[in-house]
Amino acid sequence: MKEQDLVAGALVDQASMAELLRMIEPYVFQTAYYLTGSKMDGEDVAQDALWKICRSLHQFKGDSSFRTWVYSVVLNTYRDAARKKRRVTVPLEDTYVDHAPSVEETVATRSRLDDLRREIMKLNTEDREIFVLRHLQQLSYSEVAATMEVTEAHVRSRLYRTRQKLKHMLYGGE
Structure with a gap:
């Protein structure tokens, strides 16, 4: 199924939402990890980003690719978390x-x-x-x-x- 079909379906169907989340989850977690440098902080950012994606999926208008929109949500979530922490985490794992x-x-x-x-x-x-x-x-x-x-x-x-x-x-x- 195409991304756009999944996005449209996810707005009305939980199964489509679950499939969409399964599809984007790996690169959401990977991006969050790379940005934070920490597995634990990356997981927190990724989970928050996935939650925000679910809540604001109706705001995706298709002006950019869905993937670009997802990365924007991850970046903004990371920035919010970084502002709250006000410190840089150095990865140990x-x-x-x-x-x-x-x-x-x-x-x-x-x-x-x-x-x-x-x-x-x-x-x-x-x-x-x-x-x-x-x-x-x-x-x-x-x-x-x-x-x-x-x-x-x-x-x-x-x-x-x-x-x-x-x-x-x-x-x-x-």
Whole structure:
């Protein structure tokens, strides 16, 4: 079933709403985790976002893609939670694939991923949001721009500067 059909059905039918939530749940949780850097905080943000999506689904007008609208709800929920907390959470848990070829390579990869995750969490909120949506959620530049309510040029510019910052933070200007 198409997203638009599910959205229309979800407004009148609980089974369609459940199917719609099952469809979007993975990327809602993943985005929330990437933004918060913490599994526990990510789950809280994701659950709040899913609840808001259910409550405000009737407000989706189709001006953007449904996926873009969902990401906007997740971002706004994250921003609300961050304002309440007024602190940055550094992740303690690992989320790695278990099929590393050797112990040495696994340690090196985990170390690089930990370094990258740590540096991403040091970015200001807007840079982190744009980076997560573009590189971790693989949204197009236009989808990121629509989600963030900025221009595509702004997204490209911020991403360029963010990549440069991360490169400098990780490699010391190499």
